[in-house]
Amino acid sequence: MKSAPRWPLHPAPKEGEALSSWLNRVAACYQMDVHELLAHDLGHSQLDDLDTAPSLSLLTALCQRSGVELERLRSMSLAGWVPWLLDSLDDSVPAALETYTFQCAVLLPKRTRKVRSITRWRAWLPSQTIRRACPQCLNDPTNQAVLLVWQLPLMLSCPQHGCWLESYWGMHGRYLQWEIADAAPRPADDAIACMDRRTWQALTTGFVELPRRRVHAGLWFRLLRTLLDELNTPLSHCGSCSASIRHVWERCGHPLRAGQSLWRPYEILAPAVQWQMLEAAATAITLIESKALIPRGEQAALFQTEPHTGFTNGLPAKVPKPEPINHWQRAAQAIDEAIIEARHNPETARLLFTLASYGRRDPESLERLRATFTKEGIPPEFLSHYEPEWPFAGLRLNDGLSDSF
Ligand SMILES: [Zn+2]
Secondary structure (H helix, E strand, O other), rough: OOOOOOOOOOOOOOEEEOOHHHHHHHHHHHHOOOOHHHHHHHHHOOOOOOOOOOOOOHHHHHHHHHHHOOHHHHOOOHHHHHOOOOOOOOOOOOHHHHHHOOOOOOOHHHHOOOOOOOOOOOOOOOOOOOOEEEEHHHHHHOOOEEHHHHHOOOEEEEEOOOOOOOEEEOOOOOEEEOOOOOOOOOOOHHHHHHEEEEEEEHHOOOOEEOOOOOEEEEHHHHHHHHHHHHHOOOHHOOOOHHHHHHHHHHOOOOOHHHHOOOOOOOHHHHHHHHHHHHHHHHHHHHHHHOOOOOOOHHHHHOOOOOOOOOOOOOOOOOOOOOOOOOOOHHHHHHHHHHHHHHOOHHHHHHHHHHHHOOOOOHHHHHHHHHHHHHHHOOOOOOOOOOOOOOOOOOHHOOOOOOOOO
């Protein structure tokens, strides 16, 4: 490909903006549409994959034309969010749903959940096209960026304005009509705004601050997806937790399981059903954090602060005996979470491998350890050609993401 000269006009991409949206804004500078810009200027006619997996040759040309770094351009499509948001864009990976959705537990204990299996599945990618945007963002002519996350059933509100995302018809950049014309932006309630702030933090920083501690973005998305599936579990499978599930749905004001009687994965539900499910997830998180609901899943503890002791009203009082800390239990939990994270985060996988290989020098022993990691679902390619150094060489890689230790 011949080297492409720099475009004289090219607005900078906004944080979280979809590649198609940015290219629309660039094309508008030249009174063109995206098709004309890419076809005439770069000889690229494939527009379907812009926000999913644009080709490296296109990204390289865009990088030369705009000066925007290749990695930044890549993060404007879903391919740039693998493996944090989803494990793979390939929908034929075996056991993808089980690995993503059934390895954590929030409301329900693991043993009561029926593990589901389907042949073709990708986390968060909806079967129906979603056209939703923040009315305040798009009504501001200087800020008409459409975010990539708005195309997924992952958030209900705008992280910047705190109002509900609204549905629209047409194409942004050309013709856009809100489904509810002339409606004022609706402020999202605290539960939704809080959940969406965390999702936005995960997408933009790679981690989320939860009441117990900071977690990796990959774990946050899997916790959320787990919660959505738990809230869609038939009550007959929930045992003693059925009252909790019912309570969440009553509190958020929607019919139980958003009116679903048959189980289907979240991604193929109708958008209106997905919004109710997300609202129920936000309600469940608020109920867990306010201790109005007792969750039975192992990872629910992440939504709760450490138990407080030592409150005083100034009078001599019986000091409650602090609960003994079970360090072994905590260590086991931390290792379980690290294994979950290592399945999609190569840095955590290598760090865990470094720790687990303490005292093992001989190749055979390291090979056995590799086999154990593979059995735990950690991709062997995360460890291939990796020889742990001692002591704790992997800790140099720690950029705050591998916080389970
Ligand atoms: Zn907005």
